[in-house]
Amino acid sequence: MFAIAITLLILEVHLSGQGGVSLARQLAHAWPSYIGYVISFVTIGIMWANHHSMFRLIDRSTHGLVVANLLLLLCVSFVPFPTKVLAEHLPVAGPDQRTAVLFFSGTYVVIAIFYNLLWRVAATGHRLIAAGCEEEADKITRAFRFGVPGYAIATLLTFVAVPASLAVDAALAVYYLAPRRASSQADVP
Amino acid sequence: MFAIAITLLILEVHLSGQGGVSLARQLAHAWPSYIGYVISFVTIGIMWANHHSMFRLIDRSTHGLVVANLLLLLCVSFVPFPTKVLAEHLPVAGPDQRTAVLFFSGTYVVIAIFYNLLWRVAATGHRLIAAGCEEEADKITRAFRFGVPGYAIATLLTFVAVPASLAVDAALAVYYLAPRRASSQADVP
Amino acid sequence: MFAIAITLLILEVHLSGQGGVSLARQLAHAWPSYIGYVISFVTIGIMWANHHSMFRLIDRSTHGLVVANLLLLLCVSFVPFPTKVLAEHLPVAGPDQRTAVLFFSGTYVVIAIFYNLLWRVAATGHRLIAAGCEEEADKITRAFRFGVPGYAIATLLTFVAVPASLAVDAALAVYYLAPRRASSQADVP
Amino acid sequence: MFAIAITLLILEVHLSGQGGVSLARQLAHAWPSYIGYVISFVTIGIMWANHHSMFRLIDRSTHGLVVANLLLLLCVSFVPFPTKVLAEHLPVAGPDQRTAVLFFSGTYVVIAIFYNLLWRVAATGHRLIAAGCEEEADKITRAFRFGVPGYAIATLLTFVAVPASLAVDAALAVYYLAPRRASSQADVP
Numbered sequence: 001m002f003a004i005a006i007t008l009l010i011l012e013v014h015l016s017g018q019g020g021v022s023l024a025r026q027l028a029h030a031w032p033s034y035i036g037y038v039i040s041f042v043t044i045g046i047m048w049a050n051h052h053s054m055f056r057l058i059d060r061s062t063h064g065l066v067v068a069n070l071l072l073l074l075c076v077s078f079v080p081f082p083t084k085v086l087a088e089h090l091p092v093a094g095p096d097q098r099t100a101v102l103f104f105s106g107t108y109v110v111i112a113i114f115y116n117l118l119w120r121v122a123a124t125g126h127r128l129i130a131a132g133c134e135e136e137a138d139k140i141t142r143a144f145r146f147g148v149p150g151y152a153i154a155t156l157l158t159f160v161a162v163p164a165s166l167a168v169d170a171a172l173a174v175y176y177l178a179p180r181r182a183s184s185q186a187d188v189p
Numbered sequence: 190m191f192a193i194a195i196t197l198l199i200l201e202v203h204l205s206g207q208g209g210v211s212l213a214r215q216l217a218h219a220w221p222s223y224i225g226y227v228i229s230f231v232t233i234g235i236m237w238a239n240h241h242s243m244f245r246l247i248d249r250s251t252h253g254l255v256v257a258n259l260l261l262l263l264c265v266s267f268v269p270f271p272t273k274v275l276a277e278h279l280p281v282a283g284p285d286q287r288t289a290v291l292f293f294s295g296t297y298v299v300i301a302i303f304y305n306l307l308w309r310v311a312a313t314g315h316r317l318i319a320a321g322c323e324e325e326a327d328k329i330t331r332a333f334r335f336g337v338p339g340y341a342i343a344t345l346l347t348f349v350a351v352p353a354s355l356a357v358d359a360a361l362a363v364y365y366l367a368p369r370r371a372s373s374q375a376d377v378p
Numbered sequence: 379m380f381a382i383a384i385t386l387l388i389l390e391v392h393l394s395g396q397g398g399v400s401l402a403r404q405l406a407h408a409w410p411s412y413i414g415y416v417i418s419f420v421t422i423g424i425m426w427a428n429h430h431s432m433f434r435l436i437d438r439s440t441h442g443l444v445v446a447n448l449l450l451l452l453c454v455s456f457v458p459f460p461t462k463v464l465a466e467h468l469p470v471a472g473p474d475q476r477t478a479v480l481f482f483s484g485t486y487v488v489i490a491i492f493y494n495l496l497w498r499v500a501a502t503g504h505r506l507i508a509a510g511c512e513e514e515a516d517k518i519t520r521a522f523r524f525g526v527p528g529y530a531i532a533t534l535l536t537f538v539a540v541p542a543s544l545a546v547d548a549a550l551a552v553y554y555l556a557p558r559r560a561s562s563q564a565d566v567p
Numbered sequence: 568m569f570a571i572a573i574t575l576l577i578l579e580v581h582l583s584g585q586g587g588v589s590l591a592r593q594l595a596h597a598w599p600s601y602i603g604y605v606i607s608f609v610t611i612g613i614m615w616a617n618h619h620s621m622f623r624l625i626d627r628s629t630h631g632l633v634v635a636n637l638l639l640l641l642c643v644s645f646v647p648f649p650t651k652v653l654a655e656h657l658p659v660a661g662p663d664q665r666t667a668v669l670f671f672s673g674t675y676v677v678i679a680i681f682y683n684l685l686w687r688v689a690a691t692g693h694r695l696i697a698a699g700c701e702e703e704a705d706k707i708t709r710a711f712r713f714g715v716p717g718y719a720i721a722t723l724l725t726f727v728a729v730p731a732s733l734a735v736d737a738a739l740a741v742y743y744l745a746p747r748r749a750s751s752q753a754d755v756p
Binding site: 193194197200256259262263266268269270274278281288289292339 | 386388389416418555
């Protein structure tokens with residue numbers, strides 16, 4: 001699922017294809033597509049690795065877990081759409097640019113909320129956590145603390161300065177990429 | 190297969206892209222796409238989880254089972270098309286709106302028929318059911334009883350009132366999402 | 379791979395979208411898309427199940443097998459393209475219709491050739507066949523005998539009568555769907 | 568991931584669809600799409616098989632390996648875009664053709680760099696290599712030596728002669744397809 005969503009992102013990278021413009025210039029003008037592609041790829045990629053790590057610690061399944069997981073996947077699969085909207089409206093400053101960044105960052109707020117919901121269903125009181133993995137689970141719980149407020153700050157920053165908002169999105173990706181004990185033993189996806 | 194079909198749905202979500210309209214308004218006007226995306230995602234997602242549960246109870250395979258499964262997948266893979274048609278024609282009331290909803294709900298009638306066919310091939314007389322799983326299989330048989338008539342009612346309601354038809358489609362999704370004994374032990378997809 | 383190629387087929391099903399034509403009529407006029415979708419889905423689906431059966435009998439791997447498999451996948455992944463071309467040109471009789479059917483059937487001739495090549499690499503002298511599976515392998519060898527000439531006849535029939543060509547394509551799909559001992563124990567994909 | 572990227576390539580194969588031109592001629596004129604499709608399919612296909620072989624020799628995972636793998640996948644998923652650009656600009660000689668081939672070959676230079684980076688993270692000092700597989704790992708290290716300079720030569724050749732550049736890309740694909748001890752036991756993907 002994560003693998004498919006991540007690979008579909010490239011289908012939304014297009015050239016504008018104006019007549020009379022050299023291909024080199026068209027490729028250069030497509031930079032917002034590349035930014036959107038990289039941010040979305042890395043963000044979903046990290047979620048994929050972490051989702052994998054989380055489920056290694058879970059050894060029971062409940063109906064609530066299945067539903068929470070389905071809702072998370074619903075949001076993750078949605079990402080190619082705001083990424084395309086961002087790429088189309090990032091070049092020209094103005095209200096549409098702001099709307100596109102709001103939509104992009106807002107999507108990650110919603111994803112972070114469902115991500116936390118899924119983890120809470122599994123980890124509250126270590127309900128579904130495999131015996132002996134409680135400590136590792138608590139580390140994940142602590143690391144996830146920053147997701148929702150982080151993406152919410154990125155979204156609110158859109159009203160102040162659009163580049164600052166995207167910088168926070170990128171910083172969050174780097175933060176979750178940085179080595180932590182809990183994820184350092186993640187299987188390769 | 191289910192994972193791929195579900196992830197492709199987002200590729201059919203588009204903005205109409207009229208010139209001179211703000212992006213915020215375009216995003217708001219795309220609401221039928223979001224409704225179609227969510228209904229189809231949740232419906233296929235539930236089928237995915239249930240398909241998974243069903244095959245955990247089956248421990249033999251016959252040629253008939255392979256063919257029935259292929260026919261079901263043929264219909265499930267078709268879903269992105271009626272979902273796109275629905276999204277394009279839902280906003281404007283009229284005969285085309287009715288046709289789109291008929292086509293959308295009608296697809297789910299056909300899927301429900303093939304779903305039942307597949308399960309009947311496996312579960313009639315517990316032919317292919319693993320020993321000790323007969324009781325759980327009977328619970329699934331009972332739960333499936335409502336699928337075909339439910340989606341058929343949704344389809345017929347289109348002739349009376351279009352929103353009522355979609356409400357029944359959504360209600361069926363919620364019904365199959367609600368916890369039951371048989372599916373409460375479903376593996377996370 | 380087969381699962382992905384099969385699911386992508388639906389992305390090539392479009393409505394022509396002429397203004398002033400009712401949706402019901404547009405959906406009816408899209409019949410060549412549905413025919414192409416069903417023939418390609420069932421044909422790739424059968425290949426998928428058979429590919430699966432074949433590899434259950436193979437217990438060693440050589441470099442030649444990897445290369446032959448890659449070449450087969452190259453051709454199978456190509457199928458959505460001739461299917462789209464067929465759907466676009468089937469409605470209007472004429473030389474373009476003939477070309478489209480030739481291209482469609484010709485693709486299956488090439489696939490059948492690579493399919494046989496792959497199986498020959500594995501099964502000639504039972505080189506890579508698991509001990510005890512030789513008899514089952516010979517049955518597959520016999521069943522595959524009809525693939526290349528069958529699709530070649532379908533392709534040549536295009537010059538006589540276009541519908542006869544598609545009828546042979548469909549008949550071959552039914553032939554390979556029909557139960558045989560060798561495939562009757564195929565795992566469900 | 569590789570399987571998905573490879574299968575999406577066909578979605579970028581289009582006919583230009585000029586009115587008044589026969590379908591046979593349109594299919595013939597699409598030859599650059601076919602060349603791009605085959606080169607990209609075979610190149611990613613070989614990487615897929617080799618990626619598979621590499622991970623069979625790796626029995627530990629570190630955070631660095633996860634990050635290096637994610638970066639490689641980021642580049643591999645990008646391939647359908649330069650492949651499409653190549654197909655669109657290959658037919659007409661001129662600066663845009665050169666740009667397209669530069670972009671195409673340059674992408675493979677970047678992929679080869681990340682491929683080597685990933686392998687270096689795993690194989691330097693046999694850090695993450697399973698006991699007993701050191702010799703096989705060294706063979707892979709030697710085979711990979713030609714990737715980055717090979718694709719770099721292909722890229723630089725673009726400034727001299729465009730067909731020579733593509734010939735080197737194709738030759739590298741054939742070189743990595745040719746049997747070597749290390750890859751001769753690769754599992755079939």
